[in-house]
Amino acid sequence: MSAVPTDLSSTTTSADRIRDDAHALEVARALATEFAAGAAARDRERRLPVQEVERYSRSGLWGLTVPREFGGPGVSHATLSEATALVAEADPSLAQIPQNHHCLVDALRLIGSPEQQRFFYAEVLAGRRFGNAVSELGTPNAKTVTTRLSRTPRGLRLNGRKAYATGALFAHWVPVAAVDDGGRAVLVYVERDAPGLAVVDDWEGFGQRTTASGTVVAEDVEVTTLQVLPRHRLFEPPTIHGAFAQLLHSAIDLGIARAALAELRHWLRERTRPWADSGVDHAARDPLTLARVGELVIRLHAAEALQTRAAGFLDAARDRPGPEAVTAASIANAEAKVLTTQLSLDAASSLIELAGTQSTLNRHNLDRHWRNARTHTVHDPVRWKFHAIGDHWLNGAAPRRHASL
Known part of the structure; x- marks a missing residue:
C-alpha cells in the first residue's frame, strides 16, 4: 500500500484530435498492437501502466464522446465499443482505466451546466483524465453514500x-x-x-x-x-447513462474473450499435443477440440453482433431520448452483457483445458485471461440481467435506472 506518486497524472497537457469514427478505430488498432507487447509482464509484476496510460490519453481516444459542438469527434457508440474492445484484447486493465472516464464525460452531457460542459470538455480534449471515486465500503448497500x-x-x-x-x-x-x-x-x-x-x-x-x-x-x-x-x-428523466456504462463493460469482456481465443488458436496450432485416443497427429485436428472451438467461435460472433446491436440502440436513445428508447437500449445492452460475460469466462477456461498442462506454467501467465474475466465480470451480477430481460419481454417492465443497466 502506498500513497500515489506525484508524477502519475502530471504529464499530459495536450492530446491528438480524433477526426472521425474511422480514424478512432485506426488509432485504437495501432495502440492495441503497442500495448499487447508488455501486457503479460505488467500483469505478472503488477507494474502500473503509467507510460501506457499517458500514451493512451495523448492519442485522443479518451475524448471520443465529446460532442461535436464542443470540438470533439462525437463518435458512434459502436465505434467507442470496438475501440475499447481492441484495447481490452491487448490489455483489459488498460481498457478499464478510462471506462469511468467515459461515463463521467457522459454525466457532463446529461447534467452539466453549459459552463461546466465548456470547461470540462476542453479539459478532456486537452488530454486531461477523469478518475472515479463513487463506491464505498462498509455501507448497507451500493446506493448508500456517506461522503x-x-x-x-x-x-x-x-x-x-x-x-x-x-x-x-x-x-x-x-x-x-x-x-x-x-x-x-x-x-x-x-x-x-x-x-x-x-x-x-x-x-x-x-x-x-x-x-x-x-x-x-x-x-x-x-x-x-x-x-x-x-x-x-442523472437518471431523471430516464437516460442511457446506465446502459452506456454497460456497453463499455461488455466491450472489455469481449476483448478478454478475443484475447483468450487468440491464445487458444496459437497453442492448438503450435504447441499442444493431441490426446492419444483422438487418432490424429495434431491437436488442431482433434475432432472434439474442433467441436468446442466451433462453439466458442459461434458465441464470439453472436456476442459481437449483440454488442453492435446494443450500440445502435444507444445511438437512437441518445439522439431521440424518451422512456421507450432508453428501455430498449437498457435491455439490448443487458443481452449483450450476458453473452460477453459468459464467453469471456468460458473462453479463458477453455484455453487452459484445451491447451493442456503446459499452459498452466507460470512463465506463460495464461491464467491472467480467466483472472481478468472473473474479476471484471463481478462488477455487476449477470444473473440480474436475465431477470430484467425476462421481466421486460414477458411483462413489459422497464428496468430500474442505475449505473448497472
Missing part, C-alpha cells in the same frame, strides 16, 4: 472515503460521489492534486491487477460550485 459535501463559513468542503477508485491514480480530475446538505446526490469533480485529497494504491484483486482500483480519501477538500454536478438528476 459529504458541506457548506461551511469557509465555503464548500468535501469529506469522505471511497473504494474501487479505478483511474483515480492516473487522473487529473477525480469525480467524487457525495451527498450535500440537502441530502441530494452530487458529483464533485476534484483536482487530483487538491489539498486534502489522497489516492492510495491498495488494490489487491487477483485480476485486472494494474487498474490500480484503490482508495480515495477526501479530508476538508475545498470545492467551487463549478465542480459540483447534480447527480440526483
Whole structure:
C-alpha cells in the first residue's frame, strides 16, 4: 500500500484530435498492437501502466464522446465499443482505466451546466483524465453514500472515503460521489492534486491487477460550485447513462474473450499435443477440440453482433431520448452483457483445458485471461440481467435506472 506518486497524472497537457469514427478505430488498432507487447509482464509484476496510460490519453481516444459542438469527434457508440474492445484484447486493465472516464464525460452531457460542459470538455480534449471515486465500503448497500459535501463559513468542503477508485491514480480530475446538505446526490469533480485529497494504491484483486482500483480519501477538500454536478438528476428523466456504462463493460469482456481465443488458436496450432485416443497427429485436428472451438467461435460472433446491436440502440436513445428508447437500449445492452460475460469466462477456461498442462506454467501467465474475466465480470451480477430481460419481454417492465443497466 502506498500513497500515489506525484508524477502519475502530471504529464499530459495536450492530446491528438480524433477526426472521425474511422480514424478512432485506426488509432485504437495501432495502440492495441503497442500495448499487447508488455501486457503479460505488467500483469505478472503488477507494474502500473503509467507510460501506457499517458500514451493512451495523448492519442485522443479518451475524448471520443465529446460532442461535436464542443470540438470533439462525437463518435458512434459502436465505434467507442470496438475501440475499447481492441484495447481490452491487448490489455483489459488498460481498457478499464478510462471506462469511468467515459461515463463521467457522459454525466457532463446529461447534467452539466453549459459552463461546466465548456470547461470540462476542453479539459478532456486537452488530454486531461477523469478518475472515479463513487463506491464505498462498509455501507448497507451500493446506493448508500456517506461522503459529504458541506457548506461551511469557509465555503464548500468535501469529506469522505471511497473504494474501487479505478483511474483515480492516473487522473487529473477525480469525480467524487457525495451527498450535500440537502441530502441530494452530487458529483464533485476534484483536482487530483487538491489539498486534502489522497489516492492510495491498495488494490489487491487477483485480476485486472494494474487498474490500480484503490482508495480515495477526501479530508476538508475545498470545492467551487463549478465542480459540483447534480447527480440526483442523472437518471431523471430516464437516460442511457446506465446502459452506456454497460456497453463499455461488455466491450472489455469481449476483448478478454478475443484475447483468450487468440491464445487458444496459437497453442492448438503450435504447441499442444493431441490426446492419444483422438487418432490424429495434431491437436488442431482433434475432432472434439474442433467441436468446442466451433462453439466458442459461434458465441464470439453472436456476442459481437449483440454488442453492435446494443450500440445502435444507444445511438437512437441518445439522439431521440424518451422512456421507450432508453428501455430498449437498457435491455439490448443487458443481452449483450450476458453473452460477453459468459464467453469471456468460458473462453479463458477453455484455453487452459484445451491447451493442456503446459499452459498452466507460470512463465506463460495464461491464467491472467480467466483472472481478468472473473474479476471484471463481478462488477455487476449477470444473473440480474436475465431477470430484467425476462421481466421486460414477458411483462413489459422497464428496468430500474442505475449505473448497472
